[in-house]
Amino acid sequence: MDQNTKKGFKMPSSYTILMIVIALMAVMTWFIPAGSYEKTEAGAVVAGSYQVVDSNPQGFYDIIMAPVRGMLGTDLTTGAIEVSFFILMVGAFLGVINHTGALDTGIASVVRKNKGREKALIWILLPLFALGGSTYGMGEETMAFYPLLIPVMIAVGFDTLVAVAIILIGSQVGCLASTVNPFATGVASDAAGISIADGFAWRGLQWILLVGLATWFVYSYASKIEKDPSKSLIADKMSEHKQIFKLQENTADLSKRQRNVLYIFALTFIIMVLSLIPWEGFKINIFTDLNNAITGLPVLGQLFGKSAAALGTWYFREITMLFIAMAVLVAFVYRMSEADFFKAFLNGAGEFLSVAIICAVARGIQVIMNDGMITSTILHWGEVGLSGLSSQVFIVLAYIFYLPMSFLIPSTSGLAGATMGIMAPLGEFSNVPAHLVITAFQSASGVLNMISPTSAIVMGALAIGHVDLPTWWKFVSKLIVMIVVISVLLLVVATFFG
Helix, strand or coil: CCHHHCCCCCCCCHHHHHHHHHHEEEEEEEECCCCCCCCCCCCEEEECCCCCCCCCCCHHHHHHHHHHHHHHHHCCCCHHHHHHHHHHHHHHHHHHHHHCCCHHHHHHHHHCCCCCCHHHHHHHHHHHHHHHHHHHCCCHHHHHHHHHHHHHHHHHHCCHHHHHHHHHHHHHHHCCCCCCCCCCHHHHHHHHHCCCCHHHHHHHHHHHHHHHHHHHHHHHHHHHHCCCHHHCCHHHHHHHHHHHHHCCCCCCCHHHHHHHHHHHHHHHHHHHHHHHCCCHHHHCCCCHHHHHHHHHCHHHHHHHHCCHHHHCCCCCHHHHHHHHHHHHHHHHHCCCCCHHHHHHHHHHHHHHHHHHHHHHHHHHHHHHHHHHCCHHHHHHHHHHCCCCHHHHHHHHHHHHHHHHHHHHHHCCHHHHHHHHHHHHHHHHHCCCCCCHHHHHHHHHHHCCCCCCCCCCCHHHHHHHHCCCCCHHHHHHHHHHHHHHHHHHHHHHHHHHHC
């Protein structure tokens, strides 16, 4: 064969990897002894209660049915249908928001109003992108902002690395320190059987620390370039980039409708956070009392809905309803036609269909393991192997485990669905709460997603900015080390507080 016609190795997709894992787990059900644990009423595994049971090996039919059962659920495994539909509705909501152009115009307006203070923009924009990453997993959506920001940064004497770093590091540090990101925190929490709000305080602290660190890092580099352009890691290409990225100022102002859309956008995530925090557990009954007062009204209560749940008691069904309702409200406020609304709504949902499906495929692994009765056996092996290990050692090992796993399965949703059903219960044996295992998963996955050559977000950003991968690695290496150290330290400290 001609050497030029040979194809190099290409990493298989997350779907292929997950189906391979499903098949391997089915094979394992023929060799690993079956077993079961006693569980508490809350569903927690009772340590030391493992016992051997009759085996139930899984066959070819079970393998191809696994994603179906993973979506719809079985007697032993909760289906991914609720979280998958939630993801589709988040996508639909974002599709409607993007149709208004409010986010793009809003960022352009911020850039324009800070003309002459472009370096100060780093302290504004990077946290904004991080907020997007932390709340709704901002990733591919960032591609629209590079052509806007790169010319501005070059025009004032910086290089393309500064612009790329503001957007790429900002959004991915936000995803790393996800607070309520449905594609990472949401899927992982669902797989672990806990609320998205569990561990919110620790993840919020991580967000503050890492976003502050990342902003300082990029700002320091920009200051160095400002004083001496020869210090740029791409100094030899700066003249060329000035020709490529000629500044064409965006003069569009936010319309009143777009401004109102942004208010609704922000309000949606505020309500989402408020709805997921278990207020009654903190002896705060204002939302419950308010809900009871409204639903208790003679006629208005019936119109509002007697079955309405109070903020603080919501879960996937209620926050799915929130995103649908807010999408309709955006369309109403923006005066969108019915045809435009449904087109944007369905297109937005369609863009996230792959994420929704991967949740079902990943859940198929749990289906095979649970139906094959080997989940408890693997947990038992983990219990025996982890006996004597402290919480601190376990959480560090969990972080290390997720580093190579994040490379093998780049999809955060797929990785969470594939592993959290095992990792969260394993944490219980070392007194590590599930929310810390989720934080370890997010932290490790987030680091890889800033540098991985298999990440479309990373490679797309670097292609737009005309930055090669080795240069990006050189630029971001010190920051990565600092992020890893801070994340591990935070995880270790958190284990002392449970």
